[in-house]
Amino acid sequence: MDIQITKTTKPRLADFDFSDIPFGKHVSDHMLVAEYGNGKWMDWRIVPYQAFPMEPKCVTIQYAQCIFEGMKATMGKDQIPVLFRPELNIRRFNLSAERMCMPTVPEDLFMEALKAIVSFEKGWIPQGKGKSLYVRPTMYATGNDLGVKPSHSYRFVIFTLPTDVYYSQPVKLVTENTYIRAVPGGTGEAKTGGNYAASLLPAQRAKQQGYDQVIWLEAPDYKKIQEVGTMNLFFVIDDKVITPRLSGAILRGTTRLTLMELLKDKDIVVAERDITIDEVMEAHHQQKLQEAFGVGTAAVVSHISEITHKGKRIVLPPVAERTIAPMLYHEIEGLRSGEITDKKDWLVPVAQMEYEH
C-alpha cells in the first residue's frame, strides 16, 4: 500500500501540554485518510488533521451512514508503540460496515493503515498510568444523492487523540425506563452514530439529576440490563461474575471479551446471561452485590458506586473492598505498559516506518 505523506506546516506537538488531555479534546497533528469509489479504496494518505467540505445533502448528514471504532495505542517496552488487540476492532468495524450497507476495509490494509498513523504520530502517545493515544477509525458516506439509499462513495479516516482516563471517579448510574438505546434487529451491535444520537437526551437528563450515565434496559418490559452506551456492564454477586449476554442489542465490546478471557485464565467463571435490574437490586438488599463495573476501550474498567432504579438508590461497597475490578484493571493496564508479560500476543507492536518524521 502506497501512503502519500503531507506533513503539517503548523506542528503543535513541541508545545503541547500533555497534562490537559481529557477524552476527545485534542487531536494529534496528522490523520490517515482513504477514499472509496467505483468499488475500491484508493488515495491512501497521511495529511494534517483537517476539515473536508461536506454538502448539506450529503448522505452522512441526511441519513447518518457513518461508523467508527475506538482503540488505544500505548508506549510499550523499549519505546515501541503497541496496539491492543486491534484485530478485534478491525473485525467489528467491518461488521458495523456490513450492517450499515457500507464497504468493508480489507483487514490487511486496515492494519497497515493503523500502524502507519500510530508510527507517524508516536510522539503524541502520552506517558503515565491510564493515559494513551486514543485511535479513532471512522468511515462516513461522502455521496450526495438525497434518495434513501446507500452512498456510492465513502471516506475512511483514522485520527488520534492523546487522552487521559475517561471516568476518573467511580460512576453513579440510573436506569432508563422510558427511552431505549437499541433492540435486537436494530443497530445496537454496530458502532454507528444513530445509536449514540438516540442516547443523548436520556444521558443529558441523567446528568441533570446528578448521574454520570444511564443503564439501558431492554424494551418492552424494561427489566433486562443491556449496557451503559459507553461501557458494557459486569456484576459480582455472591462471588459470581455476571455480564449480560449479547442479545443483538448490545455492543460486542472488545474490552468485555478481553476481561472475560482474563477471568477465565484465573479460573473465575463469568456467566453470560440475562440479568434483570430487579436481580441486582435484590442482591444488594441481601448484601450479596459485591461489585459492579463498566468496561470499554475509553472507560477501561470503571467502578460503579451507585445505582438508582425507579427512585430507589443503592450504594455499592467501597472500592477498597473490591477485588475483581481492580485486578482486571491492573492486568489490562499492566499488559499495555509492558509490566505484565503478554503471553497471548495481544499486543501488536508498531514498527518504525521509513517515512517517520
Add this chain to the structure above:
Amino acid sequence: MDIQITKTTKPRLADFDFSDIPFGKHVSDHMLVAEYGNGKWMDWRIVPYQAFPMEPKCVTIQYAQCIFEGMKATMGKDQIPVLFRPELNIRRFNLSAERMCMPTVPEDLFMEALKAIVSFEKGWIPQGKGKSLYVRPTMYATGNDLGVKPSHSYRFVIFTLPTDVYYSQPVKLVTENTYIRAVPGGTGEAKTGGNYAASLLPAQRAKQQGYDQVIWLEAPDYKKIQEVGTMNLFFVIDDKVITPRLSGAILRGTTRLTLMELLKDKDIVVAERDITIDEVMEAHHQQKLQEAFGVGTAAVVSHISEITHKGKRIVLPPVAERTIAPMLYHEIEGLRSGEITDKKDWLVPVAQMEYEH
C-alpha cells in the same frame, strides 16, 4: 429577521432541464443557512448551495446528531408559490430537535426563512402534475468535541430541489422479519438520520429481490404493521379505511394526518388502530382487501400493487378498481395546484420578497 443575500455567480436556472428531475438529484441555485451558538440562532443568510468544511470528529459524523424535514412548494393560482401546511413540518422538526437534544428553531423565524428561500428560488418550482419544489430543512451538529454529549453548535439549512413524483408506478412491498426500524422509546418518531441508516440494509436486500421497499413490523413478534420508512400505510378492507395507530415508533406523517382529515370531511371513517400483517393477508384471501397505499410528502399517495410476507405473495386489485387512494391523490394535488378551493387555509402563500432576483 435580517437575511443577508449572496447570489450565485454561476446561475444554472436558465439552462436547467426540468424534464429530468428525479427525486433528490438536482438542488436549486441557493439555500438558506443559519448558525446556532451561545444559545441563539444567528447569521441568517441566503447563499449559493455549497459544501461547508466538516472535521472528521464532528458530532454529526461521529454521533449522527442531525434531523431533517421534507415539504413541498408548488405554484398556486396567479403564479404565487404556496407551501402546504408548513406549520405541521415546523412543529415536527422541533419535536425531532427535542428528541435529539438539539435546539429548536422558533416557529416564526422558521416560517419566515421558509418563505424567504421559496420566494428567492421560485423560478425553480416546476410546472406539471405531481411536480414540485421539494423543500428540505436540515439541522446538524457542527461541534467537534468527541465526548458522547450534545454539540454546542449547530447549522440550520433549507435547500430546495425541483422534483418529480417519488414513485411513478404502484409499488411492490415485502415485510421485513429480521431487522427493525424503530420501537417505542426509540427515535422512530423523529426524522433523524439514524432511523434511515438502520433501514438501508433491509431496503437494499428487498430491492435485490425485486421489491421497491419493505414493510416494517413491530418487534419482538413481527406482527403489527408500522410503516414503510418513506411512507405511512393505509389499507381499505371491507370498505373500511385503516391506518396503524401512532405507537411511538412510527413517524407522525403530515400527509397521513392531512388524508385522515380529508377522509373525515367526506364522512369516511379512518380506524387508527393496530393492524397485523396476518389480518391484511387474511383479508386478501377473503377478497376483502380492496386497496393498500403509502402516503408521504415525497410519495404523496402511492398505490401498493403487491405485498409479500414470508414467501407468500398477494396481488392487490388493479388500480382502476380503486376509489379511495385516487380520490385522495386528486384532492391533495388539486389543493396544491389551486384547482380545488382551499377551504381550510392549508395553503400558505409565499409573497414576493423585496430582495427577489
